[in-house]
Amino acid sequence: MQAPKFSRRSFLKSGAVAAAAASLPGFSLPAAAAAAPIGTVCQTQHGPVQGIRQEGHLVWYGIPYGASTAGDARWTAPQDPAPWADAKDCTVPGAAAYQYSTCALGTEDCLNLDVYTTEKASKRPVIVYLHSGGNQIGSARELPGGFLAEQLGCVFVGLEYRLGLFGFNCLPAFCSGPEETGNFALLDMAKALDWVRDNIASFGGDPQNITVLGFAAGGRDGMALLASPLFVGRFQKAISISGGMTCADENTSAETLAAALAPLAVQDGKALTEATARRWLLTEDPAVRSWLCGVDAARLAPLMANAGLRMSVFPHLYADGITLPEGGYPAAQYSEIPTLLLTGADEFNAAARWDSWFSSEEAKRFSADELEAAKQFAATYGSALCRVFSTRGSAEVIAARSDAPLYLGQIEYGSSASKTQIPLLGSFQGIALPMLSGSNPYFGWADLSGAGYQAMAEQLRAYLKNFITSGDPNGKKLLSGSTRWQRWTPDSPALLVLDADADHAITRCAAQTETKESLLAAMEADSTLSPALKQAVIQNVLKGRFFD
Incomplete structure (x- = not known):
């Protein structure tokens, strides 16, 4: 059965309704009792979770905020996880999102988050962390949150979300409708922020005081969240470390993805030549979706793994007019965040x-x-x-x-x-x-x-x-x-x-x-290199990087 498709309207509506409700007189989200210390078992909307005490703080690893995105759910909007009755064991760090560095590793059942808090927390500011790795590799556990939970008096949430081609795929077969987007990682982040809004009070956090903190690729993602109409009302402050604004043209990106996937299509007998495969992959043929959802993740993960911080190799954060404005960041309507x-x-x-x-x-x-x-x-x-x-x-x-x-x-x-x-x-x-x-x-x-x-x-x-x-x-x-x-x-x-x-x-x-x-202008005037060497360095080392 085909998984439900993303509806821009439904995502926008859920965020806007929550923000509007929070401003109504007498409205309050459920909060943990101030007098009672937080224990290692907390209730979430999907079921109870068992955490662990560490020095000075509590932590829950791998709390699901979405269902697995494997198989037919690959490249669809995130869905709720199946509810559970008994306390889920969240005492051991889980696998990161599927990715490739020196080898393929991780899981497609990656829509989970870690929560760090302290026993006496109540209505604390919340930090939601987006990790580095070029949106291709990495994990939120690059920044363990217990130290900040203690030092800043906050509740710290580290997010895992789809990476690489699993998180960004704008081929027409996946996003040809007027309300469909290939920025699946951003949909994951929206889903996670909704979980935070609905559940973080149980961990001592204030759902109306959420700061998105991103580093490197996560910093660029944070800037995308600022520019996206999808995230209006979903967070209140932003910190971007080593971030910046990058986005990619959707049509050009689809061509790059088709070129990367074409050799696999030839190997699997979907086309006789890579040129034919590229043309097929750029169509809305449902067979494209069916084939790609069945391809082993280990064959997909290495594609474009050599991006080297270049959008031209791994295009993502598409300015598709849905999650990001068609005109990119200059066309965005920014909230007073x-x-x-x-x-x-x-x-x-x-x-x-x-x-x-x-x-x-x-x-x-x-x-x-x-x-x-x-x-x-x-x-x-x-x-x-x-x-x-x-x-x-x-x-x-x-x-x-x-x-x-x-x-x-x-x-x-x-x-x-x-x-x-x-x-x-x-x-x-x-x-x-x-x-x-x-x-x-x-x-x-x-x-x-x-x-x-x-x-x-x-x-x-x-x-x-x-x-x-x-x-x-x-x-x-x-x-x-x-x-x-x-x-x-x-x-x-x-x-x-x-x-x-x-x-x-x-x-x-x-x-x-x-x-x-x-x-x-200073680069142009610099005479420390010969003209030939300067041109070679600019073309091969500097050109095409995120800052270009």
Whole structure:
């Protein structure tokens, strides 16, 4: 039996009705009794769940918010999971969404979430976390939420959702109707946010104070949620770390997907040639859906796995006029949602230095000194473009369509301008995560255990605690030694800079003068490389990245 299709109207209606109901006099969502501590068994709308006590907090792993998306349910809107009566064991981390890194792993029964809270939580601010990985790999458990639940006084929810081709497929056979979309991962996020709204009070959270926090790909997803009419009323604040605004043209994306899938269609006898297969895959023939829903997930997962942070290889977040406006972000109607945008100063350093082009036959024509200069060129301008892309570029688009409060920040720690430098990597992408988890997943990259880094981390967490509580990172009172985080406007493009020496945090507000235009002009004028090498680096290392 064919699974129900997505109805834009039904999703929009459910979010709008909930938001409208919450504003009615006398309306209140169910809340846990303030006097009773939260236990390890909590009730959800689908059934009770058994969690586990850890140091200082409680956690429930893998609570289902949707049914399996395998088989005929692949590339359909998420549906409710089957209800259960006995307490579901949610004490052990489950499998991530199906994906491919060095091999295929995970599960298509991935619509689940982790909840971290504390025993005395009641009407706490809620953080919903979207993870990194290019929307192709990864898991919410890259940022365990227990530390933030304790430090920020919040309830932390980590989401799993469909990734790669399973999460984004805009072939006509799957989204030819006027209310059908290929952005299935966004539908999963909407479903999860509805679960949070309906259930989080049982875990001590406030369903009317939800902040979406995304890192890298999750940060870009968070920006998509801001621009999407699907998410109006579903959350109240947004934090995007290393994010930025990206979307893809639906028609061009369908052609890219068809080209990637065509060899499988030939292998399975659906066409004699790849050209014929591509044409067939771009039709609304129901046989396309039937065939693809039956293909082994392990054969689909590796497709486009070599995206290298390039939308051209793995197009996703389609501007389809349903979940995202046809005109992309400039055409969106943004709600008055307070938004905080944070970046590292050197987020492209690692990608630049270890890009595969530098070991290619073309690169071997240049000397070692020339290639070292080329890596520095790519790191310098790539990182600068990342900074603008993640912060000012997004803020300018939102500010043109909304008066929402905007706060922009940059972590300088580790960069060449920092009081504490990290060789080669600088202020790399991900340098903020240890500040949010209390541990260092990058122990092989840099020692982040020093007193200065920890003091900077404490300051960032204080800003975030104020922000998720009130929408203002300054709150009623700043942590001692902190700089007031000025609101960003087009006329006053303020940027909070976070740094530290060996022992102390250093924060300051600065005017963000960089723009994409100024950086491209500087690249054009840069004479550190020969014209031939500069052109090769731009074409092979910089061009086509998310920030391009």
